[in-house]
Amino acid sequence: MTTRGRYAAYADRIASVSPTYAAWARSLDDHLVALLDEVPETKRQPELLFAVARRLGADPSDPGALRALGREARPTLVAALGSATVQANDPRRLGPVVPLFAALAARTRRPLGLVDAGAAAGLCSIPDRVTLDHCTGARPQLVRMHTAVEDPSVHLVVDASGVLPAPATGPIRVAARVALDPNPIDLAEPGAFDRLVEAVPPEATDRTALMRAAARATLAAPPVRITGTLPGDLDRALDTLPDGCEPVVLTTGTLVYVPGAERQRFVDRVRERGVHWIALERTGILTGVAASLPPDVDPDAPDAFATASLDGVAAAVSDPFGVRVRWLRDPNL
Template identity: 80%
Template sequence: MDTRTRYAAFAERIASVSPSYAAWARSVDDALVGLLDEVPETKRQPELVFAVARRLGADPSDPGSLRVLGREARPTFVAALASATVQANDPRRLGPVVPLFAALAARVDRPLGLVDAGAAAGLCSIPDRVTLDHRVLGAPLLDARADRAVVRPSPSGAPGRDVRQEAQTMTVRVHTAVAEPSVHLTVDVSGAVPAPTSTPISIGARVALDPNPIDIAEPGAFDRLVEAVPPEATDRTALMREAARATLAAPPVRLRGTLPGDLDRALDALPDGVEPVVLTTGTLVYVPGADRQRFVDRVRDRGVHWIALERTGILSGVAATLPADVDPADPDAFATASLDGVAMAVSDPFGVRVRWLRH
């Protein structure tokens, strides 16, 4: 996908959420395309470019300010992009992966040792501190372990119904945070929806690996973190504040490093007695293709678990496990959630609409 097409697609995807970012994306002209072509392809992501532009003083409320920055501060803009590692660190991405952590926790007999690769401030390093509700859309929820319907009270408080007889929309508590402060997420789900779990996610150690890890406890750190968040997304910023409080209560060990070269160092930082699991959420799109495959190969060589929520299609092995009816161009299949290299679900870019593919 060329730069202009990428930004046009981003504008269409983001328009309902952020008219200002959609206008910026549509403002990309030949001069901006030429500027972006001067930086590595992994540095041309719209979210990254817009975050750097805002840091350099561009005003997202002015649709022309991105072009002005590119014209008047081109060398500074190019240099800043070349070294940028900004990530939005959106805790909503935990919605599709918390059930995978819960499934893993239920089948191992020791706490998990989490390596959050591309962690930024570690706001996705807290799957155990997420209370997750599934809003099941128009289909019965089945308990995969027993092949039976799960009966839950209706939202009105009426007695539970046998959902084998009547498909309905209902909200089901899938996981309860192990401690406070925590984050509450509600995800619209369909397909082979996982059953609720009674096994809490137990995490015995957390390591946050990032080229430029952010210590959320430092003054101004949160403001830096939300640079990539569209200005209209005040609810998203509020959720990030909740996640920041939870992260401060269970802080990871921060390591400066990149993938795949520093993966071993991060895994080796985990203590004995934990079950290692690597988490990537929107990280691998920033890793060049050859290094991306080396990362996958190294995870396999180390024999550790891997939970991912990455753009659909960028991981060939994961893509090979997708059903034939999954269209990567579908906004609701933008990302694929996978466990140990097997596609388990697809979702929209924000992880709030999830189609489960298999139990």
């Protein structure tokens, strides 16, 4: 996909959530496209460009501010993109994976040892601290799927359809958490939360509030932070887990940033280690998971943007934010 096509697709996805970011994505001209083509592929994502632009003073309410910044501060913008990272953890991604954690917890007597790969600040390292409701049916009703083991916690509501999983019958017990990331964020540091939300669209005040609640929950159960990447540092992270727990690796939107050959090395290493793996990743990027999807799943459909899987088997597909979930099978079976 070309840079212009990538931003056009992003604009279509984000328009209902953030008209300002959609307008910025649609404002790309030839000058900005050429600028983005100067930086590595991994530095061209819209969220990163917009976060850096805001850090450099561009006003997202001005549709022309991005183009102006590209013209007036091109060297500064290119340099900032080259060194910047965007780590806006979205705890909404826990919606499709909490039932997978609940199903896994029900299968084992041991508490889970969680390695959150690509954790950023660890806002998705708290499946046990999520109270999850499914909103189902033509006449919507809420079904409680999981109750947080203790506060502080977050409350998520997912629009669910398909082969709905059974509600959790017991708690998700997490004995240890490891946050593996190239640049792990310590939420206890001054200004850490502000840096975390700098890529969040300005209209998304509810998302910022949810991230703040998740940050409080994460601080109450902080992970061990390890600086590293996939797949090279996976073993080091797993070896940090204490004896007596059931190891499980979590990836949420992480593997799209891992080159294809290295991505398969990660999948192979998870299998070689014999550990569990829960994922919410872009539909189609994982060959084995894609092979377990039913034929009527269209990976280009907005509500099949991501696939939730347990141990390499697809269980559900969802929109990019994890708030509309179609369950393909009950992970408890």
